[in-house]
Amino acid sequence: MAILEIRDIFKDFDGLRVLTGISLSVEERERFAVIGPNGAGKTTLFNIVSGKFRPSSGTVMYDGDEITRAPMHQRNRRGLSRSFQITNVFQNLSVFDNVLAGVCSHAGLRYNLLRRPHRNQSLCRRTEEILEEVGLWEFRQTLARELAYGQQRALELAITLSTEPRLVLLDEPTAGMSRQETEEAIRMVRRVTERMACMIIEHDMNVVFSLAERIAVLHYGMILACGRPEDIRQDQRVKDAYLGEQGS
Ligand SMILES: Nc1ncnc2c1ncn2[C@@H]1O[C@H](COP(=O)(O)OP(=O)(O)O)[C@@H](O)[C@H]1O
Ligand SMILES: [Mg+2]
Numbered sequence: 001m002a003i004l005e006i007r008d009i010f011k012d013f014d015g016l017r018v019l020t021g022i023s024l025s026v027e028e029r030e031r032f033a034v035i036g037p038n039g040a041g042k043t044t045l046f047n048i049v050s051g052k053f054r055p056s057s058g059t060v061m062y063d064g065d066e067i068t069r070a071p072m073h074q075r076n077r078r079g080l081s082r083s084f085q086i087t088n089v090f091q092n093l094s095v096f097d098n099v100l101a102g103v104c105s106h107a108g109l110r111y112n113l114l115r116r117p118h119r120n121q122s123l124c125r126r127t128e129e130i131l132e133e134v135g136l137w138e139f140r141q142t143l144a145r146e147l148a149y150g151q152q153r154a155l156e157l158a159i160t161l162s163t164e165p166r167l168v169l170l171d172e173p174t175a176g177m178s179r180q181e182t183e184e185a186i187r188m189v190r191r192v193t194e195r196m197a198c199m200i201i202e203h204d205m206n207v208v209f210s211l212a213e214r215i216a217v218l219h220y221g222m223i224l225a226c227g228r229p230e231d232i233r234q235d236q237r238v239k240d241a242y243l244g245e246q247g248s
Contacts, residue, residue, distance in 0.1 A: 001064065003028045003167050003197045004049065004080075009058035011044055011221075018044050019055070020221045026167065031189075032199050033208045036218035037242060042201045045218070046169050049199070050082040051075045063166070079166035079196075083173070088159045091145040095136050095155055098144055100127045102162030127162075134158045134188055150181030154188060161192060168193070170200040174207055186211060205243070209233070217242060 002025035011019040018041045026032045034042050047053040049060060051072035060068045062080055075081075090098055103126050104110065104117050117123060131137045134154040139147065144155060153173065160168060173189065174182040186207055189198065202208045208215060209229045216226040217238050224242075225235045232238055 001028065002026060002061075003030075003063055004199070005061040006045075006049065007059045007061070009045070009048060009055045009060070011041070011048060011053065012056045018221050019048075022058070022218075022221075022223060024216055024223065024226060026197050026199055028166075028197055029193070029195065030197050031193050031211055031213050032197070033212035033215045034199065034201050034218055035203075035205075035208055035215060035242070036224075040218040041221040042218055043171055046082065046171055046199070046201060050080070050169055076163060079164060080169075081160045081163050081165040081167070082169040082171070083157050083160035089144050089152070089155060091143070093144060094140065095142050095144060095147070095158075096127060096131065096140040098155060099130050099158045099162055100124065102159045103127050103130070106163050130158050130161045133161065133192055135184065148181075150177050150184060153177070153185065157188065157192065165196055167197045167199065170198060170202075172201055172203060174202065174204055182207065 005025040007023050009019050009022040010017070022045060034045065036042055044053065048055050051067070051070060054069055058068070059066055062075065062078065067075055090101065093101070100117055100123060103123050107123060109117070128137065131140055134157055136151065136154050136158060139151060144152070147155060170189065174185050177185060182204065189200070189211060200211065212229055214227060215229055215232045217224045217232060219241050225232055225238050233243070
């Protein structure tokens with residue numbers, strides 16, 4: 001069954017039509033990429049899925065239920081999370097404590113140093129697993145603000161994982177990363193998305209074609225094509241509208 005199904009989404013901003021009848025679905029554990037030129041409406045689509053914006057019309061179904069107008073926190077609680085929102089990171093806490101705070105919060109506990117969360121073995125074990133998964137275990141004592149750029153983003157993903165998501169939205173996860181950081185980020189996304197679905201907006205076509213199982217190409221607020229990477233690569237409309245200019 002699809003974890004996410006969006007049907008006939010329109011979005012207007014003050015009379016400007018940004019999305020025109022978008023329909024697509026993401027299967028459980030699928031890595032689904034959204035590509036398209038700047039201004040195509042990719043981030044707007046994510047904002048509608050995450051609950052930041054409401055569509056002008058159309059419906060968003062998640063795990064079989066309509067969530068079109070559900071607030072963001074309700075979506076988060078059900079396992080629909082957007083990652084790489086730097087606002088979630090406590091810059092003056094250690095990497096470990098940042099993730100532990102997320103794990104506590106998901107367990108319904110308020111992170112409170114006075115309550116000695118570090119003595120709770122199961123919460124600490126879960127924190128440790130997440131840090132290992134994103135490759136930050138050796139940096140567990142480092143303050144968040146002292147991390148390199150790629151590690152900051154790994155920490156943001158770790159905090160997202162602490163909510164035990166079933167669908168993660170990643171908007172340009174490798175933007176601003178060096179080649180090496182990008183390669184690490186791809187490995188990390190591949191590893192963590194073995195047990196959850198992921199929707200990813202990405203400019204780097206190497207990343208898209210090596211990660212995604214399906215790709216939707218957005219063009220002027222419409223889906224120009226949607227399919228497996230090998231089909232998208234050969235689609236003449238996509239080549240003309242988008243891939244051609246990227247030289248691939
Ligand atoms: N909050 C907003 N208010 C008004 N216009 C917006 C808003 N967000 C996005 N837009 C417009 O919607 C269009 C698509 O933007 P966006 O979804 O960010 O594209 P992409 O992520 O594909 O580059 C752009 O023309 C942008 O100016
Ligand atoms: Mg965008």
